[in-house]
Amino acid sequence: MAHKWWQKAVVYQIYPMSFQDSNNDGIGDLPGITQRLDYLHQLGVDVLWLNPIYKSPNQDNGYDIADYRTINPQYGTMADFEELLAATHQRGMKLLMDLVVNHTSDQHAWFQESRKSKDNRYADYYIWRDPVDGHEPNNWRSAFSGPAWTYVPERGQYYLHLFAPGQPDLNWENPEVREAVFNIERFWLDKGVDGFRMDVINLISKPAGLPDVAGTPTAGTTLDFVADGPRLNEFLRQMNDEVLSHYDVMTVGEMPGSTPEDAIKYTGLDSHELNMVFQFQHVNLSPNPDVRLGKWNDQPVKLPELKVALNRWQKALDGKGWNSLYWNNHDQPRAVSRFGNDDPKYRVLAAKMLGTTLHMMQGTPYVYEGEELGMTNAHFTRIDQYEDLESLNIYREMVKQRKLVDGPTMLKYLANMSRDNARTPMQWDAGKNAGFTAGTPWYRLNTNYPEINVDAALKDQTSVFYHYQKLIKLRHQSDLIQYGTFEELDPLDEQVYAYRRHYQGQTLLVMSNFTDQVVQRDSGQQKADELLISNYPDDQGTTLRPYESKVYLFK
Template identity: 75%
Template sequence: MAEKKWFQDAVVYQIYPMSFQDSNHDGIGDLNGIVQRLPYLQKLGVDVLWLNPIYKSPNKDNGYDIADYKALNPVYGTMADFDHLLAETHRHGMKLLMDLVVNHTSDQNAWFQASQQSRTNPYADYYIWRDPVDGHEPNNWQAAFGGPAWTFVPARGQYYLHLFAPAQPDLNWENPKVRESVWDIMRFWLDKGVNGFRMDVINYISKPAGLPDAPDGGTAGAVGDLVADGPKLNDYLHEMNDKVLSHYDVMTVGEMPGSKPEDAIQYTGLDSHELNMVFQFEHVSLSPNPDTRLGKWNDQPVKLTELKHSLSRWQTELDGKGWNSLYWNNHDQPRAVSRFGDDRPEYRALSAKALGTALHMLQGTPYVFEGEELGMTNVHYTQLSDYEDLESINFYHEFVDQKHLVDGPTMLKYLANISRDNARTPMQWSAEKHAGFTDATPWFALNPNYKQINVDAELADQDSVYYYYQQLIKLRHENAIILYGTYEEIDPQDDQVMTYRRHYQGQTLLVMVNFTDQTVTRDYQQAKADRLLISNYADDQGTTLRPYESKVYLLQD
């Protein structure tokens, strides 16, 4: 294996700033609020904090539409507040990761404001413009948030491409001036002392030559498959590394929808000169819905055999060649315990711990999304007016009102299962009014279960999900086998239990996780283990696995 890097030992905690902690009584989380909670995060044991976008933005897509990359959204604070947060994060022994969104900008960005004025100004080619074809859009591409991926601008007599919302025009990475502008942005933040970047849909930056029509009528999914991992992506990432990243000791993770293990090895090989790791979507995109017209929208549980196959494939194929990022949920995914576990009160904590065990014992860098360490659940909204997320609202109207693919109550069930808003309800700090998140009206409604599920309650309970996650993180820091051991899948067709081994320098780790509410029996010679490293039950009943029981054994070979 190549030289070990600091990020391989790290556990990352993702903060959605808008929903984490309000400090100035406006109902919106902010940078000083994060500072207040640094001791909590230090106690948990995480090494790196990743902030979702905090840049100046009209917030059409919750900050993923950036108007000024070197200015902050005033609701989060000033640049002095950011500098203070960065210094305090480092003082508490943690590093800070920024979100870099450079596939697209906001339509309010000065570059786009100039670009749309004419075909001859200095920013005319900063975006992807095309002439109409027979009076219509240049191709059949549909945007990820619904509707055509093209919007017409009369001043230029052309359409611009936006793979996401019309307010998010795609940058033209073919233009070297665009790339230099991006390198300049990256240096600005790295020179401040930021420790790296999470890069939003970075594998979309190289578009296919000629922008051909996509199959399947140009659906968003087909467009994503067509655009992902484009012909010059390696060139652009090499240039990014050469011009910027190689000059700093940083951690980088590229969000890459549609990427496969062989792609990830290209971009993140341990000896390559591009990125450190990718966020792949395979395991969170497993959808049992047979109606492909509905994309990800469904309310069915994921099949354990498919989930295991996906996780195992990435473990096996990247071993010794690349590095995995490990996650169950984030700002774009529903809550893990509701999606992959069981959020009924009697099983919520057990299954949250089980999921943590299954993930944190794998090889790669684990990411914990805010509230995951509490076992926070989906909010289970029942009406469209409860939702804030652009994607959820747009697809409800498209599938229910326009295309009549599904009825309203069914689509609401799908939103309750899979909407991004499930992850964005405010952090639940206490049972007090507004969950201790704010003393004003929160920007977004709290999950009503905050009176039962909150930080104060978890810290007061030694058997809580929080302390279990603390244990998992500590084990990772103390046991090289968890970091570097090779992976061996056991019984891939078992549709109740996920079992695997890790092997490293004469030791074996045996990981067993029951994904059901049934009591089952499995014998993998755990009786021969030297010790039980961790379990979510107080006692060990050997071959018996109770509902959502997880246990990890260490054996000497």
């Protein structure tokens, strides 16, 4: 099978609000991204993925879209976008848009019409149901706390929102909705964008009849219950047949709750739907023992569990589908804080170790803004320091309403897991507001920006930035890294993550120490032909120092 361009690519994710402000209003914008393209080109990435930049009331930071064909004025104009797209292409990079079509904003014209009556053109664009005994139509819970239904007196009905009340779910059973979505995709592809990251795309087909979730439903069990519905394959195939297959594009579907077997159905190398999925198995590790608290916890991830999660996908998709490789994104805490160690003594080593472990696997790696610097969690200590809807809602529900935990405990959980950890502004230099803006930043900066920033990284040849640059270059040069099969080693080892890759007679050995201890491991590295990359200046053979990661080539 011919290899595709996206199988060789490395993607850089940009959260536009926090990347670079060009007009000093405190909010990152499109001209700001254009200003920084040379930096991204120097890093070596191939594709830029922009979080949503469409017109939005920003109840969920742009994932509530009010107009799919209009740029949010806080980010600039359509002319600014077209300039960014052209400048990206001039540097040989591609641009991926974030497509949110499981739901819209409640400010979208479709919903504004739909809510008025049961017999207008848009009446069936959303999922409406009559009350049952004066209550919600079923027991589903919203991902952002509370019931997944909101009542509208004008219609005398409830509408479904798997996320915030301001994010009503579209009714994909309606062929007019599907055609409207396909027209939005054509609009952007005809402008020259190179594909889409599709938000929670495996939620678009709901279970027939919308039955109750068994037991006591939570946000998590509701999403798992709704995910991968009966017509998902059909809807994605239609999207591909009518739109995607007519363009040379890259598509990645965010699919909470999906298994490798699901992913092969939707993204198999022989199927005709999407190119790859974002799965959540590894980032959903260490949930709270109290299921009512879901992901909110402050416990470290156990390495054997992490290996089970990542190795499962490496083995299952090999030769059948394609992995997306990521540690963090706009919805996840900073990787070096969660999976590594952000103590200044170990941060650089741990950040390089995590990058090496992931980038040597089979799949398309994603780098989230600031990851290439080893940016850390913000370590906030007060609830008024948070702005994310999910974080504020869960604090109110668990501490104030249900009293399941006390305030200080919940703040520890937020410091570990809140999405806000990823959304602090990008750290460009040690000057005012880290070089992000000369105005007042829309959100507070991480206090460690004087030490951790682009300016410092570019001046230090041993920085995390140059390590990532080398990882990206190695991938571009090596068929073994791109396509090799995956062999797990010592899955129960609680300290070292080791694996091999094999391709056309060559072997890669990857060894990563996930601890601050010195350990001894012999995986035959003494017989290697070459040490490809390491995060220490020398190689001590079977000795692995704290957070040491090294990659050997056997020719």
